[in-house]
Amino acid sequence: MFPESLLLLPTREVTYCQPLATEPPMAETELIQALQAQDSAALTALYQAYSPALYGIILRIVRAEPTAEDVLQECFLKIWITFHLYDQAKGRLFTWLINIARHLAIDKTRSRTYLQELKTQKKEASSLAERLGHEGFRPEHIGLRKVVDQLAIPHKTIIYLMYFEGYTQSEIAQQLSIPLGTVKTRARQALQRLRKLI
Numbered sequence: 001m002f003p004e005s006l007l008l009l010p011t012r013e014v015t016y017c018q019p020l021a022t023e024p025p026m027a028e029t030e031l032i033q034a035l036q037a038q039d040s041a042a043l044t045a046l047y048q049a050y051s052p053a054l055y056g057i058i059l060r061i062v063r064a065e066p067t068a069e070d071v072l073q074e075c076f077l078k079i080w081i082t083f084h085l086y087d088q089a090k091g092r093l094f095t096w097l098i099n100i101a102r103h104l105a106i107d108k109t110r111s112r113t114y115l116q117e118l119k120t121q122k123k124e125a126s127s128l129a130e131r132l133g134h135e136g137f138r139p140e141h142i143g144l145r146k147v148v149d150q151l152a153i154p155h156k157t158i159i160y161l162m163y164f165e166g167y168t169q170s171e172i173a174q175q176l177s178i179p180l181g182t183v184k185t186r187a188r189q190a191l192q193r194l195r196k197l198i
Contacts, residue, residue, distance in 0.1 A: 028093055035083045043080055050094065051076075054101040061105035066164075071108050075101045147197050155190035158183060 034042030054075060059068040078100055086096050148159050161167040161175065169187065173180040 032086070032088065032093060035080075035086075038083075043076070046079070047076055050097055053094075054097060057098060057101050058105040061102065062108055067108065068105075071101075071104050075104050078104065147194065150197055151190055151193055155186055155193060158186045159190050159194070162187060 031042055031045060035046065051072060055068060055072050058071045058075070059065065062068050062071060075097075079097065082100075086093070145164075148156055151159065157176070158172060161172045162169070167175065169183045170180060173183045176183070
């Protein structure tokens with residue numbers, strides 16, 4: 001069974017330049033033996049040691065942080081389930097982990113869901129550009145997410161859900177358990193603030 005404790009661990013924030021993971025807290029041989037024995041503490045140690053490096057690899061392939069976080073969780077689930085297949089004689093542990101991460105990330109980019117998400121993101125970016133009323137506005141050129149991150153949390157939440165996650169205003173109201181009118185007001189205020197920031 002997949003340890004629930006791992007699901008509570010936050011995804012590490014990783015930049016493309018971050019160095020790869022070094023030695024885990026316990027010796028690699030000891031870690032491998034513990035994982036083969038299905039010791040959940042060993043999986044947590046593995047996650048803490050290697051998740052930044054694997055996340056960086058996945059992010060380079062899928063190019064979207066929420067997707068990379070999902071693939072990283074899938075990666076550690078697969079590692080846990082298939083660890084009995086790992087053979088030290090055929091290569092280092094880190095190499096085996098990288099192969100799993102890469103294959104899952106590539107599979108994700110070929111999936112119908114991922115391709116649909118890309119289309120949706122392009123439409124949402126275009127829609128936001130129109131609503132901001134700026135000719136020649138290109139969210140991808142100015143780093144829209146960085147601009148949105150400057151908003152107050154209530155406004156940022158609404159914009160992320162509407163334009164990056166594809167929720168309707170009614171769905172957001174239901175998701176956040178707030179009145180629809182509040183969602184509309186915050187969305188309007190957020191767009192006004194974004195106009196000033198951009």
